[in-house]
Amino acid sequence: MQQRKTAVIADDDKETLRDLVKILESENFNVALALDTQHAIQLINRHQPLLVISEIANKNYDGISLFNYLKKEASISELEPKIIALTSNNEEQNEILSYESGIDFFLRKPLRKNAFKKRLLKFFGAEENIFHLKPLDEYAIRDLYFDMKKRLLFKLPAKELLQIQSKSYEILLFLARFPNQVFSREQLMHVIWGSSSKVTLRSVDIHILKIRQLLGEGYIKTIKGVGYLFCDKK
Numbered sequence: 001m002q003q004r005k006t007a008v009i010a011d012d013d014k015e016t017l018r019d020l021v022k023i024l025e026s027e028n029f030n031v032a033l034a035l036d037t038q039h040a041i042q043l044i045n046r047h048q049p050l051l052v053i054s055e056i057a058n059k060n061y062d063g064i065s066l067f068n069y070l071k072k073e074a075s076i077s078e079l080e081p082k083i084i085a086l087t088s089n090n091e092e093q094n095e096i097l098s099y100e101s102g103i104d105f106f107l108r109k110p111l112r113k114n115a116f117k118k119r120l121l122k123f124f125g126a127e128e129n130i131f132h133l134k135p136l137d138e139y140a141i142r143d144l145y146f147d148m149k150k151r152l153l154f155k156l157p158a159k160e161l162l163q164i165q166s167k168s169y170e171i172l173l174f175l176a177r178f179p180n181q182v183f184s185r186e187q188l189m190h191v192i193w194g195s196s197s198k199v200t201l202r203s204v205d206i207h208i209l210k211i212r213q214l215l216g217e218g219y220i221k222t223i224k225g226v227g228y229l230f231c232d233k234k
Contacts, residue, residue, distance in 0.1 A: 005124065006030045006047045010040040010054035010061045011086055019111045020053065027120055036060040041069060044081075050124070052081045053107070056098055057089035067101035082123045141176050141232060142219070148173070164214060167192060168207045172230075175220065179232035182223050204228075 034040035056063030085098035088109035139146040145154040185204040193199040
């Protein structure tokens, strides 16, 4: 079962919106439409999207300000969304300002649908890791504390050091940073081992078993026929 992703679109061009929504939904995205730039910020804070698309030359949509906000406002999310500027304005300065504000791609209207699909595949395709986590030195959830610089795991409140294998640590940390989200064994295998041909799905199950033996049964939940999730509450 493929994980659903969220995209926020800030534009009011009906034809462009229709095409964008159709393509994104076909690629397993949930789509949230913003009424203006301020509404886009609210949607981004609420939904923690993996993709943000905004018009940059419209009275209701100040895309440059939105992109600068995303670049500077580190507290929005642990995820780094891909950012696409969208406009029918042909002035080169708009494109320059967009890239200076941190966008990943510049998209012109009318929408070239096949090219947009290719760009999505480049950003979120099977060979790319769709989870763009911001680097952290430490991370805490429930009674677990991860020292990510030293790759150590502690149990709070006594900060007891737990002995855990490297790959088990990586799986646990990844799941813990996406609490209550289900990931298939295939997704976990891709995220942790990449394209290694020496690893099987059974390897994921073995490491999950080791995590449960270390922490107990209340942290990693099995969703039958789908995969695993980290529970953020007891």
